[in-house]
Amino acid sequence: MMNFILYSDIGESTIDKSLGLPEYSYYFVLKAFRTVLAELGTVTLVRHPETEVDPLFEECRQRGEECVFLSFSPPNKTQIDLECPTVSVFAWEYSNIPDEMWDDDIRNDWRVVFARHGRAITLSSYTARVVKEAMGAAFPVLAAPAPLWEQFAGARSRFGAKLPPGESVLQLRGTVIDSHLLGLSADGLIAHITFPEAEDEEELLSPPRAPAPEPASELPPQLAPEPQVQPESVAPAKNLRYRLAVTKRHLLTWYREALRDLLPLWLARAVAVSGRSGNAMARAIMGYERRTAPQLELPVEPPQSPALPPAQPEPPPVPVIEPGQVLEPEAVVNLDGVVYTSILSPKDGRKNWFDMVTAFCWTFRDVEDATLVLKMNERDLSRYHNTLLTLLSQLAPFKCRVLTLHAYLDDPTYEELIGATSYYVNTSLCEGLCLPLMEFMCCGKPVIAPQHTAMEDYIDDRAAFVIKSGLEHNVWPNDPRDLFRTLRYRLDWESICTAYKDSYRIAKQQPETYLEMSRHAMARLESFSSGAVVKEQLRSFFQQAGAAR
Structure with missing residues (x-):
């Protein structure tokens, strides 16, 4: 035994x-x-x-x-x-x-x-x-x-060796950042750096809303009226309130990115509490409270003879909700076209997600039906929110869609995401295994990935669009000395772009090739990661x- x-x-x-x-x-x-x-x-x-x-x-x-x-x-x-x-x-x-x-x-x-x-x-x-x-x-x-093979038998029966659906809907709890709704502009980077505490500054710094689109004309293009020239948007006046708002945002960004994680937990909490108190005082001084509803002046009642008020039942106690019990907001995500998905920790430099995003936005800058879904494994949105929005603003304008999911997905929702996906994408510099990549392949999803480190066990060009790579010096991630003692891989960025283009063409024009890649991905993972084999x-x-x- x-x-x-x-x-x-x-x-x-x-x-x-x-x-x-x-x-x-x-x-x-x-x-x-x-x-x-x-x-x-x-x-x-x-x-x-x-x-x-x-x-x-x-x-x-x-x-x-x-x-x-x-x-x-x-x-x-x-x-x-x-x-x-x-x-x-x-x-x-x-x-x-x-x-x-x-x-x-x-x-x-x-x-x-x-x-x-x-x-x-x-x-x-x-x-x-x-x-x-x-x-x-x-x-x-x-x-x-x-x-992993047996674990995804149900999802595989629904999605394996099938063309991805034209449209899908995901329901989840969390925060969704959709590039189509951000009004991205390299000239408005400051406007996109927002925090929950800075509600009033958002009105000051965000660009004016775009005018509603005109209804589509049914006339042929040569007969359609000339489009009206829209007046250029006026930058916000740099008055005192504007300058204070910009200063506050940069200070908040510096504190969160450079200092907060170095403080003891008790001190970080104390700073947060004092910051909220100071924010309330500043709002009062700056006159923000005038935006609240005015208090109605009630008529003064004549004095009454003192009398004991009638006994009233005590109000029920207000339930106390612990921070861990607060539910994330519900969100509905609509996906269509060719959907690329990647699951990663944004703080893990090995995942190399900058190359993934920049190559995607460059390759599909004029393609409207290509979507990249980034499922971020990180509890604190503020740790990557500014970085993400700055990167997308630098890449703008582009017609493709980058959708970031800041949420914990339960098993049913995770399987729905697999089903909605056309390709899984991995642009890692090195991998110890990559469970999400294997899980999507178990369900018949072809992939874009390099063929190095652990991925050499199950990635080949019959199930994947293989990204070229070569060795480079690096440090052991658990070594605080940061000494160059080891090697990892550097990816060929142009090869990532080529993989995106080839995969899109096959998804749109060669369904039989796509299905063959799907079947081979499943066969590869069954022989590699089935329970009987292990x-x-x-x-x-x-x-x-x-x-x-």
Whole structure:
């Protein structure tokens, strides 16, 4: 009897609050492996491995049963002093593993961790090769992807090997940023940098609304009347209120981008509270309260003889809503045309989403029915809102559509997004696995992606428009010294544009080619990430480890 103890730093109850945090995707990897491991033995989840694992191991030992602790974490965050046999299950996307110590933590040298554990499980053959290069060819390391195939059987039955729908509707809770509704202009960058606290400044700095479009003329073009010349918009007067508003916005941007994350939590909260109080005082001084409804003067009643008021029932208590319980606003998203989707953390530089967006807006600057959906995995909208709007303003004007979803998607909504998508897009500089890319391919979606690092296991030119790439120097992401010790990949930007053009042409003009790519994507993922395949890999790995002992 085999017993598996599983751990991930992020659990079921906190995943929706952990978007964008380091290693948040390890929860999804654990969730995928859990089902397969349950077919090989018993599975127990722990939250505090330093205190929970060894007692469970002792119970198994007394029953004469085997036990292993699988830590779905980077090696430098995995326990190395437990009695229970321990294996780190991890993703890694660089050309070598950290082999130096810093901050007086020996676990930062991954060779120490692997030597203590005696074996490892990686999520790609690329990472397995890197580990063997550091530990020796005989070191036992398994390359096993997250088994996702069976998880998307329902979505695959609805969307697989089918042409994407002409129109789709998504209903979600969150914030939607639609480039078609922003009035983007490189001359109005300041106008697009808005914050919730700056309601009055928005009126001062935002450009005037565009006039309503004239009804379409039924006359032929040569007989249609000449369009009326619209007067040029007048820039807002740079009076005192305008200058104060601009100053406030730049100060807020500087504080949020450069200082806030460095402050202790208690101090950041105190600054936020004091900022709101100061804002209210400033509004009063500047006379903003005059915009509120005037108070009616009621006639003064003559004094009455004192009398006890009749007893009134106490009002029901006002329910207190915790910050975590506040629901995001509901939003309806309409999608049509050729839809490209990518799911990423905007703070993760490896995702290289600037190249993705700039190539898209350049390639489709004159194409109205091309849409790029960016599903951002980040809790705080202010951490990328200004960056996104500035980038889009610099790229304007363009006729294509960039749609940003700042929301946590539950499983049904996520599957609807897959169904509405024509192509998944990945422009990463390196990947440890890329679960969303695999999930969309499981449902028959062709992709645009490079064929490097972990993606070399399942990306080929029959299911993907492959982006060209080449090596460049970089640093280990967990190394605070920022020393150039490793390599990653740089993408060919023109190759991204070519992939967009070719994929659009096939979606619009070659449906049979699209369906063939869809079928091959599913076949590729079934042979790579099905539960049956991964289960046999795990069974063989643990049997060999047991025989070695």
